[in-house]
Amino acid sequence: MKVIVLGAGIIGVTSAYQLAKSGHEVTVIDRQQGPALETSFANAGEVSFGYCSPWAAPGIPMKAMKWLFMHHAPLILRPKIDRAMLSWLVKMLSNCTSKRYAINKSRMLRLADYSRISIAELRAETGIAYDERMQGTLQLFRTQAQLDASGKDVKALAADGIPYEVLDRDACTRVEPALRHVREKIVGGLLTPKDETGDCYKFSGTLAGKAQDLGVNFLWDTTIKALDIESDRVRGVLTSSGWLAADAVVVALGSFSPLLLKRHGIKLPVYPVKGYSLTIPITDATRAPESTVMDETYKIAITRLGDRIRVGGMAEISGYTNDLGQARRRTLEHSVMDLFPGGDARNGSFWSGLRPMTPDGTPVIGATRIGGLFLNTGHGTLGWTMSSGSARVIADLVSGRRPDIDTTDLAINRYQ
Template identity: 55%
Template structure:
């Protein structure tokens, strides 16, 4: 069967890998000149099943107001970009800010994320891909005692879900991240998730694409997707600036841009582009650099160690499809790397980047089939596309192949929005 995959990010390339391995002829279409040039290019680098929790939860609206009022705001709304679609999406998200929805959504997210981590283990056994991978966990760092006091609720959830975790005092944090000894007056403790991993998503996607090419996958780059075409309940082709592409089946992995293409065949999917920023910096002093990933809970900024670089990612901005990269948005990520790891790097040498995270109102991706018998979705992963990438791709590949997926499909398809 010939399958056309729309989107050349980590979700599209991972899907191509599994589908090509199962014997299909695969074409990947993307508007960029090479893979992983948009959201997959410079994300925070965390593969964090233990951190897979919905944005929408009890008390989040009030917390969001507090975050916006901070000097170094981790969350902001660009009022110039507010429109009907944005407001509609925000209302849907607010509808999920209750205890019942939070528990349902969290269970769905963790189901995919934990499965995806297993898929990463399996893939490393099969392929020798170099992507600055480290399996040393995530350390959620707390600057205030009240954050420690509120920790028991999170620990209770982790215990119920069987997620390995360690509550650490200051000395325990320094044991796992020795460079924190230089700033021990800045924090009071942490929560370590030893099952989490790190890695450069761009490197991974690029190397996996090479493996896909060995299996015969065709990458149709510099090709803008304009619309899907349907007839008699099936998608017949996709129109692009380079002509019409026909296939037996189609998989949409276009992230934040999925709604724009899907609406051409009458499918409405509530995915919104949440804007994020990152810095990538060379390591200047190894002794002052992190070993894995630190999540600064106060500023919602992740500091992730690659081999000879540090990636600092944070900020959630509601700004529609605005891809401007104003210098003032560097404030929180600049501050955290200099405050927690002074001397580790030189911020003047940083590569500043912005990308759009495709977020659903319930934070769970949209996976599987649609009302069209040969159109499938692998999109809407929000900030966890890298974390959930292989698991989502394997799951959707099994659906396309009419195989029983390894995880329960309940609540993962677009049906939950119909």
């Protein structure tokens, strides 16, 4: 079949690769000049199969109220007259119950664990290199209350058979030796040892090259104008370079997916939540992380990428804005220098990207009511984590095969 993939971020590139492996004639369309130049460009560097939770959780509404008044706030809300923002917020709040949290986390872990297997197989077959490390994620707790509250995550990890370790202060310093310099600032942590780290931009670029070797055609600097739909079936895509025929189309446009789909009567509850990152050179390796440390207080990930540290996080709900607020940079600098002062934060590279968030945390993967139109979007902060598994799922569905995991609760019809 002729398959067009819309978007060349981490989700679009992995989808194209798996579709080409399945024998399809694949074209990828993107408005940028190359792969992974938007949300995938400078993300936190985590591949978090275990540290994988929906933002909508019990207690979040009360925490969110407190965060809004913190000096180094993990959440920033800029209200505006935006029906999509209000609808998304209401739906997210409805998922902040123990019952919904357990359901949402379980299916996220199912997809993440499948991705863990898939990316390992991808590495074995391609030899892809991307500053990767396989040393896990340490969720770091500065207070006893945070450590106690991790019980719900431990319960979910245990239920799904995901390896984990609850660590005291001394055990944290054994996992991340640089923490011995600031041990009095922490009380414990939760280690998910199967998690990985790396440079998503390097990964995406290299994999795009592998996809081209399989025959994938990438159309850069090309604007997507509309889908060509006739008799409730997709026939092609109208672009700035003309019309392209397709037997199937996969929408992998991240936060911009709902803007395209609403023109065709599909309401996709995905909304952009802006995140920030700071990439700094390491000046003292003895005071730098070995893998990823998740600072629970500020919701910031601190990741080792070769001779650099990537500091990423925060959630800013402000619509489709991509400005770089200096207050956000100061929060990133505070978190990393408070724990790992082994980098030159003043000379760091500051960046922001729009994460495509669903109200329940789970991406939307699968067919739509329009024949031949498939979605692979809404992965939020876990795009790279879930990308390899999501790509295999979408390749199976487009090819008419039954995926290796249950996908009935991943499609858009779960919102209807």
